[in-house]
Amino acid sequence: MDTIGEFLTRIRNAGLAKHDKVDVLSSNMRVGLAQVLQDSGYIRSFKVAKDGRQGVMRVYLKYMENGKHAITNVTRVSRPGKRIYVGTDEIPIVRSGYGMVVLSTNKGILSGDDATKIKVGGELLCKIW
Numbered sequence: 061m062d063t064i065g066e067f068l069t070r071i072r073n074a075g076l077a078k079h080d081k082v083d084v085l086s087s088n089m090r091v092g093l094a095q096v097l098q099d100s101g102y103i104r105s106f107k108v109a110k111d112g113r114q115g116v117m118r119v120y121l122k123y124m125e126n127g128k129h130a131i132t133n134v135t136r137v138s139r140p141g142k143r144i145y146v147g148t149d150e151i152p153i154v155r156s157g158y159g160m161v162v163l164s165t166n167k168g169i170l171s172g173d174d175a176t177k178i179k180v181g182g183e184l185l186c187k188i189w
Contacts, residue, residue: 064089065136068186071103075121075129086115092169093185094119096162100171102130102188135187137161147181159189 067090074082084090086108094106094117104120122130138144146152146163151172154161161172165182175182 062140063087064185068134068136071119072131072134075131081118081120083116083118086117090117093162096169096171100160132189137184137186144184146184148179151176154187155189159187162186
């Protein structure tokens with residue numbers, strides 16, 4: 061099961077339906093991904109509620125002044141069936157710098173710009189613009 065793909069799909073679908081927030085199951089990978097999305101300005105915020113089991117994360121979506129969702133498109137790159145790894149010099153630039161990539165590195169979940177700054181590569185999780 062692709063938990064990251066499910067997380068991204070829930071955010072995309074909630075944005076298309078103009079929801080204010082969406083609830084997803086929590087994991088360390090999803091929390092790291094949500095932190096990168098928040099730091100980059102694609103979501104407003106998120107909260108993690110512990111329930112004694114896995115936990116639930118509530119993601120508050122962000123919309124522009126014209127009412128459009130901040131995330132225009134999100135594409136899952138590395139999948140459980142086909143992992144995609146990139147080095148520091150192979151990190152792609154999305155939409156001429158308008159978008160971003162998210163990587164899973166040995167330093168944690170990072171945006172492509174942050175990974176380039178600290179010179180680490182890793183698994184290319186998704187592209188967002």
